[in-house]
Amino acid sequence: MLFKEIIGQEETKVLLRQSVREGRIPHAQLFTGISGIGKLQLALAYAQYLNCPHRTEEDSCGVCPTCLQFQHLQHPDLHFVFPIVGSDEICNNFLEPWRQIILEKHYFDLSDWHEALGVETKQSMIYEKESGEILHKLSLKAYGDGYKVMIIWQPEKMNAPTANKLLKILEEPSEKTVFLLVSEHPEQLLTTIQSRVQTIRIPRLEASTIAEALRQKGIDSAHATDIARIANGSYLAALKKAEESESNQQELRDFIALFRDAYTVGVLTDPQKKFESLKRLRQWSIEMADPKVGRERQKHFLQYAQQQVRENFIRNAGQPELNYQMEDERDFSVRFSPFIHSGNVEAIMNQLDLAERQIEQNGNAKMIFFDLCLQMIVLIKKPKK
Numbered sequence: 001m002l003f004k005e006i007i008g009q010e011e012t013k014v015l016l017r018q019s020v021r022e023g024r025i026p027h028a029q030l031f032t033g034i035s036g037i038g039k040l041q042l043a044l045a046y047a048q049y050l051n052c053p054h055r056t057e058e059d060s061c062g063v064c065p066t067c068l069q070f071q072h073l074q075h076p077d078l079h080f081v082f083p084i085v086g087s088d089e090i091c092n093n094f095l096e097p098w099r100q101i102i103l104e105k106h107y108f109d110l111s112d113w114h115e116a117l118g119v120e121t122k123q124s125m126i127y128e129k130e131s132g133e134i135l136h137k138l139s140l141k142a143y144g145d146g147y148k149v150m151i152i153w154q155p156e157k158m159n160a161p162t163a164n165k166l167l168k169i170l171e172e173p174s175e176k177t178v179f180l181l182v183s184e185h186p187e188q189l190l191t192t193i194q195s196r197v198q199t200i201r202i203p204r205l206e207a208s209t210i211a212e213a214l215r216q217k218g219i220d221s222a223h224a225t226d227i228a229r230i231a232n233g234s235y236l237a238a239l240k241k242a243e244e245s246e247s248n249q250q251e252l253r254d255f256i257a258l259f260r261d262a263y264t265v266g267v268l269t270d271p272q273k274k275f276e277s278l279k280r281l282r283q284w285s286i287e288m289a290d291p292k293v294g295r296e297r298q299k300h301f302l303q304y305a306q307q308q309v310r311e312n313f314i315r316n317a318g319q320p321e322l323n324y325q326m327e328d329e330r331d332f333s334v335r336f337s338p339f340i341h342s343g344n345v346e347a348i349m350n351q352l353d354l355a356e357r358q359i360e361q362n363g364n365a366k367m368i369f370f371d372l373c374l375q376m377i378v379l380i381k382k383p384k385k
Contacts, residue, residue, distance in 0.1 A: 001041055001044040001045045001048060001070070001071060002045060002048070002059050002060055002062050002071075003016075003017070003042075003045045003049065003058070003059045003060075004058075004059055005041075005045070006038050006041045006042060006045060007038060007205065007209060007210070007213045007235055008037075008038070008205045008206065008209040008210075008235075009037070009038050009042060009202065009203075009205070011203075012042060012200065012202055012203075013042070013045075015200070016042065016045075016046045016049070016200075017049060017057065017058070017059075020046075020049055020050055020055075021057065025050070025147070025178060026178075026197075026198040027170075027173040027177060027178060027179065028170050028173065028178075028179040028181070028196055028197040028198065029178070029179070029180055029181070029197055029198045029199075029200055030181045030183060030186060030189075030194070030197040030198065030199045030200065031043055031180065031181065031182045031183070031200050031202055032183050032184070032186045032199060032200070032201055032202065033184070033201060033202035033203065033204070034184060034204060034232075034233065034234055035109045035184055035234055035236055035237070036107050036109065036231075036234035036235050036236020036237050036238075036239075037202050037203070037204060037205055037233060037234055037235065037236075038107070038202065038205075038235070039182045039183075039184075039202050040102070040151070040153060040182050041106065041107070042202065043151050043180040043182050044070070044073075044102075044151070045059075045060070046180065047070065047078060047147075047149040047151065047178070047180065048060045048066075048067060048070035048071070050146065050147050050149065050178065051066055051070065051075070051077065051144065051146035051147060051149070052064060052066055052067050052070075053066060053145075053146075066144065066146070072099075072103075073098075073099045073102060073103065074099075075143070076143035077142055077143045077144065077146060077147065077148045077149060078149050078151070079134075079137045079148070079149065079150045079151070080095070080098060080150075080151050080152075080153070081126060081130055081133075081134065081150065081151070081152040081153070081155075082094075082098060082113070082126070082152075082153040082154060083110065083113070083124035083125055083126055083153075083154050083157040084117070084124055084125070084126070084127070085117065085119045085122050085123075085124050085125075086127075087125075087127045087128075087129065088129070089127070089129075090129055090130055090133050091126075091130060091133065092133065094117065097116050097117060100116070101113060101116045107235055107236040107239060108236065109236060110124070110154065110296065111296045111297070111300065114294075114296055120294050120296065120297070121291055121292060121293070121294035121295070122294070122295075123295055123296075123362070124157060125157050125158075125159055126152075126154075126155070126157050126158040126159065126162050127159060127162060128159060128161040128162050128165070130162060131161070131162050131165035131166060131169075134150065134165075134166070134169060135165075135169065137150070138150070138169070138174050138177055142176065146176070147176050147177065147178050148174070148176065148177045148178070149177075149178050149180060150177065150178070150179050150180070151180045151182065152166075152179065152180070152181045152182065153182045154182070154183065154184070155181045155182075155183050155189060155193075156183055156184070156185045156186070156188035156189055163189070163190050163193065164190070166193065167190060167192050167193050167196070170193065170196045170197070171196065179197070181197060186199070203233070204232065204233020204234065205231075205233050205234070205235055206233075207225075207228040207229050207231070207233075208228070210224075210227075210228040210231055210233075210234075210235050210238045211224045211225045211227075211228035212224075213235060213238075214227060214228065214238060214239075214242060217242075219242055223242075224242075226326070227241045227242055229324050230324040230325065230326065232324065241326070249328075251300070251301050251304045251305075252308075252328060252329060252332070254284070254288065254301055255301075255304065255305050255308055256332055256336075257280070257284055258281070258284060258305070258372075258373065258376060259336060259339075259376065259380065260277075261277040261278070261280045261281045261284070261373075262277075262281065262373065262376035262377045262380045263339065263380050263381075264277035265277045265278050265281065265377045266376075266377040266378065266380045266381040267380065267381050281370075281373040281377075282370065282373070284369075284373065285366065285369035285370040285372070285373050286366065286369075288301070288365070288369045289365035289366040289368070289369050295359055295360075295362070295365075298359050298365060298369075299356050299359050299360060302352050302353075302355050302356040302359065303356060305352050306349055306352045306353065306356075308325075308329065308333075309340055309345065309348055309349055309352065310349070311323050311324060311325050311329070311333060312333050312336055312337040312339075312340040313337070313340045313341070313345045315333050315334075315337040316337040316338055316340055316341055339380055341384045341385075342384055342385045343382045343383050343384040343385045344379045344380065344382040347379050347382070348376070348379050348380075351372060351375045351376070351379070352372070355368050355369070355371075355372045
């Protein structure tokens with residue numbers, strides 16, 4: 001990948017190119033930031049630039065045999081580690097779909113990767129067996145005179161034995177070997193690993209940069225601007241908003257169902273309406289906990305719900321110009337936002353965040369979602385401070 005093909009991130013590109021030109025190449029670097037801002041793309045462009053024999057001050061040449069191999073993700077000195085499903089499997093068994101998703105989608109997240117693997121309802125991990133593969137790959141003689149590059153995507157998905165073995169490798173790095181860790185949650189890595197890598201924090205993209213990229217894809221200028229504001233610095237989030245997929249609409253419907261029935265049970269006095277709404281909440285929690293929904297989609301909904309609660313609080317605070325919502329979300333917020341205020345917003349956010357963490361930890365989804373319903377019933381009727 002060429003640096004010029006990456007959307008925005010000009011300051012980071014300058015930093016990476018300069019480190020190569022000056023020969024200051026740390027053996028282990030950690031690219032961190034939110035999803036969809038180009039972390040993996042920067043790592044790929046950096047790896048290619050590092051090995052291109054004809055690089056310029058601005059970019060790889062893009063035409064030499066080395067560049068062509070890197071652009072097809074098939075250079076012998078380019079290695080990948082990423083989350084997979086199956087403790088008896090190794091990443092090499094999934095290289096074909098891995099290359100395909102990078103070359104076709106460019107920007108993607110863990111849920112997209114799960115979909116590509118056909119394992120949407122399962123949790124992925126980097127298993128201990130992979131650490132042996134890492135050692136084997138690094139023991140091989142380099143193909144050329146450049147660097148062997150090991151890109152580890154989502155290193156926070158390593159289990160404990162794998163993380164400890166990686167730590168030992170980082171403590172005794174091989175000559176002309178570069179580790180590029182690409183992480184959204186670096187705080188989940190071992191502190192000893194964090195101390196042995198040079199951290200490069202990748203910033204959120206400017207809304208104007210995202211909007212321009214969307215316009216180049218043929219999206220109407222006004223719509224592109226609206227989406228770019230909502231995306232909160234993530235080009236991937238903007239792309240997903242632009243697609244207006246059924247899953248986006250379903251998350252809004254689930255959000256509305258949760259809070260409408262919580263309001264009916266918690267605030268209204270009609271006992272029949274309360275009973276019917278409580279039944280619907282119970283059914284809602286069962287449907288949300290269905291294994292077919294999958295942990296990743298459950299977590300994504302809880303993240304979406306937190307975003308919408310924030311947006312409704314901002315609207316209720318009298319600052320609608322700061323809202324980052326689509327039209328159908330704004331339509332619901334006009335009526336709903338008065339019930340999200342200083343008296344309950346923090347507690348509601350805490351409960352949604354707690355549910356997300358419990359789902360991440362493989363808690364009982366039925367209990368988690370029904371408890372969430374009960375908490376919302378109590379919190380939606382709390383008075384303002």
